[in-house]
Amino acid sequence: MLIEDIGYIEPVLLIKPEKFSIENIEQYELHIEIGTTFFRFAIKDQDIFISLEDFQYPLDQTKTEFIKAIFNEHPYLSARFWNNIKVILHSTKKTVVPAKLDIEQANQVWEALYGKPEANTSILYTSIGKNSVVFQTNTEQLDFLFGFYSDKKIIITLAESLLPITENQETYLLFDGKGCHITYSKPQLNCYYASDWRKLDKNRNDQNLLLIGEITEYATEFKQLTNEIIHAKKASLKPSIRLSSDFSQIAHFRYFIILNS
Template sequence: MTEQETHITPKYQVQDDRFGVDEIHDAELIFELSDGCFRFGIRNGRGYFVWLEDYSLRHRENKLAFVQATVQSHKFLSVRFWRKVTLLCQASYKTFVPSRITEEQAQRIGQHLFQTERKTHHSFEKEGTFVFAGHESIVQFLQNLYGADKLEIKLAEQQFDLQQNFWTYIYFQEDGISLVFGKRHINSYWFARIEDLVAYLKTQSKLESVRVCGEVTAYSKAFRTLENYVGNLLLLESKDEIKRSQYFQDTPFHRYYSIFSQQ
């Protein structure tokens, strides 16, 4: 049996069945992608999140085939005429350049620093440019479906308020952990395990005002471990300006912070 024939079921989902295909032209589709996950949220024309589905890519030999089958068989994802489509990439290969650079410059930086076969993408921040390696085959599939000029590609961490405060963020992702610094020295660093992050933190002065999100809870062993090395450690909380359907009442905001915070 091929992956295309396998029954496709999300590991987590929230569905407001009042949302329909006839609203897509005025709605926003937000994907988040990593080696371990493929998820998406839908925000309707009134600014409310009405749909969320989260799929695991772990242990899937052909991730592209699974994403293709998921998208092509989905009653909403298979439709092309969205008002806006955004792809948020979780990446282990990434860096921040404190200036605006061209695509050609980004490719050179990626080839020099990352030394990977993956295609390099870049996305602008107010004070510079994030350069990161993406999932080329899946990105190409989504660009072909929705249009390369319509699909906006960003690093997932860009949803944090990097320009507005001095917080440090710890983002627990499917395949590792990102340590993200804001305003004073914007950058993002990736660690494969909590032990690697702790080893790094031991070499630094104690971080204060740290916010945590992603695949973690306040009761998890990883969170408790971090409390020994950082100050004022808190899960990211929902923002008043983020509107969600009543069906999202029990959805863990911090887990899907990137999608909910997409502007």
């Protein structure tokens, strides 16, 4: 079942199996993605994604207010008995360190580069291969999630850590609705945020330039990008990622991150 709608607590996109039952929630995994302009979550039954809901933040609420409201009001998110809970964060401020870090070292790196963290923010880190990405996130949102699911271990990760970087040296452009996150591994791993993709080096010869996130082939921005950077193409999911038949109607590159989690 695929439904498209726009509203406050109504999702922009909803995929839910007809026979889904919250009574069996302890056997499911909950995957949450908190973006700059969107909030979405997916449900996984063993190794198959069976449900997806995608929301846009309303104009009359802050991002944090919306997150608190939807967790308290949504019948699935308000349930506490999930088998596993994974939270994917997007951050516009981050840096790559070519080493494995612990949280103390991550904070030391951050202060050396940027000084003290901004008010109401926390510094986290995640691993990508042999590297670590140190990033800034919202403290109030984190505290709320850990308090809401206080009896569950929550796995927190940065969106970029879910990108399948291989020896093919892919470059990913992850559009989040306001800007573009760039992740590449040539000549070394790097990831950063650009408020405008036009700031990219147009002379880079990236043969594996993959587009994901909040962009569609009908958008003017997509046409401009593919005209200026001829190697750009939409990313495809790996064949090993299993989806229910209801997912055949959606643009997989738009939900590339959460479906790789």
